[in-house]
Amino acid sequence: MLDAAAAVWAHDFSASLSAIAERAQVSRSTLHRYFTDRQALVDALLLDSLARLETLDDGGAASAPAMDTLEQYLRAGVEMGDRVIFLFADPNRFAGNPHWSADDGDGEMRALVDRARADGAIDERIPTSWAVSVYYALLYTAAEVSNQDMPRHVAADLAVRSFRRSVEP
Amino acid sequence: MLDAAAAVWAHDFSASLSAIAERAQVSRSTLHRYFTDRQALVDALLLDSLARLETLDDGGAASAPAMDTLEQYLRAGVEMGDRVIFLFADPNRFAGNPHWSADDGDGEMRALVDRARADGAIDERIPTSWAVSVYYALLYTAAEVSNQDMPRHVAADLAVRSFRRSVEP
DNA sequence: TCATTCTGCGACACTACTGTCCTATTAAGC
DNA sequence: GCTTAATAGGACAGTAGTGTCGCAGAATGA
Numbered sequence: 086m087l088d089a090a091a092a093v094w095a096h097d098f099s100a101s102l103s104a105i106a107e108r109a110q111v112s113r114s115t116l117h118r119y120f121t122d123r124q125a126l127v128d129a130l131l132l133d134s135l136a137r138l139e140t141l142d143d144g145g146a147a148s149a150p151a152m153d154t155l156e157q158y159l160r161a162g163v164e165m166g167d168r169v170i171f172l173f174a175d176p177n178r179f180a181g182n183p184h185w186s187a188d189d190g191d192g193e194m195r196a197l198v199d200r201a202r203a204d205g206a207i208d209e210r211i212p213t214s215w216a217v218s219v220y221y222a223l224l225y226t227a228a229e230v231s232n233q234d235m236p237r238h239v240a241a242d243l244a245v246r247s248f249r250r251s252v253e254p
Numbered sequence: 255m256l257d258a259a260a261a262v263w264a265h266d267f268s269a270s271l272s273a274i275a276e277r278a279q280v281s282r283s284t285l286h287r288y289f290t291d292r293q294a295l296v297d298a299l300l301l302d303s304l305a306r307l308e309t310l311d312d313g314g315a316a317s318a319p320a321m322d323t324l325e326q327y328l329r330a331g332v333e334m335g336d337r338v339i340f341l342f343a344d345p346n347r348f349a350g351n352p353h354w355s356a357d358d359g360d361g362e363m364r365a366l367v368d369r370a371r372a373d374g375a376i377d378e379r380i381p382t383s384w385a386v387s388v389y390y391a392l393l394y395t396a397a398e399v400s401n402q403d404m405p406r407h408v409a410a411d412l413a414v415r416s417f418r419r420s421v422e423p
Numbered sequence: 424t425c426a427t428t429c430t431g432c433g434a435c436a437c438t439a440c441t442g443t444c445c446t447a448t449t450a451a452g453c
Numbered sequence: 454g455c456t457t458a459a460t461a462g463g464a465c466a467g468t469a470g471t472g473t474c475g476c477a478g479a480a481t482g483a
Contacts, residue, residue: 096346099268101440112461113441122442174344176398177265214403215412222395226387229345234383243384247420270470281431282471291472 086116088167090130095170098178102126131184134168138190141165151200152207155220156245158197162224163241169228173221194220201252208254216252223248255285257336259299264339267347271295300353303337310334320369321376324389325414327366331393332410338397342390363389370421377423385421392417 089109093100102123106116120126141161162169179185198216201207207216227244231237258278262269271292275285289295310330331338348354367385370376376385396413400406 097344102442103440114444114462115460117442118459123440175266211412212404214399215409215416218395218399218403219392219416222391223388226391230383230387234387235381240384243380247384247388250419250422251416253419271472272470283432284430286472287429292470 086111086119086126087130087133090126091134091167091171094130095167095174098171098175128182128184130168130171131179131182134165134172135184135190137165137168138162138172150204150206151197152204152249155197155201155248159220159224159227159245159248160241163227163231163237163244166228166232166237169224170232173225191217205254206249207252211252219251220248223251255280255288255295256299256302259295260303260336260340263299264336264343267340267344297351297353299337299340300348300351303334303341304353306334306337307331307341319373319375320366321373321418324366324370324417328389328393328396328414328417329410332396332400332406332413335397335401335406338393339401342394360386374423375418376421380421388420389417392420 086105086109090105093105093108102116103113105126106113109116116126120129138161141158141164194217195213198207198213198220202209202213223244227240231240234240255274255278259274262274262277271285272282274295275282278285285295289298307330310327310333363386364382367376367382367389371378371382392413396409400409403409
């Protein structure tokens with residue numbers, strides 16, 4: 086059901102629960118048993134998606150160059166496809182949601198960018214906020230185009246290349 | 255009213271007409287007189303926003319290097335702020351809308367990218383579709399961050415730099 | 424001033440989605 | 454086979470948004 090919700094909501098967040106139930110091939114009753122209301126489903130999908138991001142994140146050795154960690158994280162994110170689109174399509178989508186502390190992945194991401202800057206992989210003149218924004222924008226874009234235009238790994242390669250080039254000195 | 259609609263819908267496309275009327279400081283009745291239904295307002299805003307993009311586009315000399323035209327177009331787009339966010343927040347938002355021929359700005363954009371590639375400003379290995387996607391992603395991102403993090407022209411500078419670097423050989 | 428137009432306000436029916444409930448049917452486990 | 458749990462299907466009221474209408478007050482302009 087979470088997969089169905091991600092697939093449907095990645096395309097249109099205002100889609101009804103009926104649409105999700107249909108996609109998941111269950112009745113609306115069943116959907117409602119597992120998730121009392123719409124908010125519960127949103128939260129569950131949000132938590133699950135964030136948890137997956139975390140998992141992927143843990144794969145990276147803390148000792149590796151920060152830019153390599155960013156790259157690995159980016160590639161893994163692209164693999165998540167619809168989940169990433171759901172998460173990052175609209176920056177205001179989860180405003181006010183307790184599970185979506187703006188600090189969530191964001192603080193970590195900023196720290197990573199700052200480390201990469203210290204390593205000389207990011208130009209001094211580029212604000213951290215811009216680097217982070219571009220990072221998410223490319224992640225989202227790669228996930229988006231890999232739904233139609235090209236295979237996932239190609240999109241991931243392009244996103245990685247574009248990100249490194251975008252921010253390097 | 256169009257400005258109000260752009261401002262509100264840039265933040266949340268599912269926002270009600272009441273919200274837009276309130277933002278525009280008119281009654282819902284008045285809004286309804288000018289735009290019979292929701293679709294009419296969407297179409298009007300879509301057409302108006304596309305027209306503004308066209309106008310900005312015309313400023314570029316056809317003889318200039320394609321990449322310079324792209325840059326100028328990008329800068330002008332960032333100035334449009336909410337209109338751009340409204341247009342490009344969700345790639346599927348206007349699917350099926352007669353005024354949103356995927357070919358609209360897209361065919362033109364692809365042609366521009368191909369010219370830039372011929373000029374040597376874009377790497378041969380980068381697919382046109384990726385360059386176009388990145389272009390719109392950076393345009394959207396710059397419009398987005400210039401609503402909060404930094405002044406418009408700074409965001410535009412960063413977007414231009416990031417785009418050129420992203421795709422150059 | 425008067426006539427015309429525009430606007431705001433409220434009422435209304437209609438629609439779509441939501442959340443809840445109940446019942447018959449199916450599947451699973453023993 | 455029997456018991457238990459899970460599911461599908463439908464009915465239901467409640468809610469929010471939509472589109473339409475009529476009317477009263479304000480603004481505009483001759």
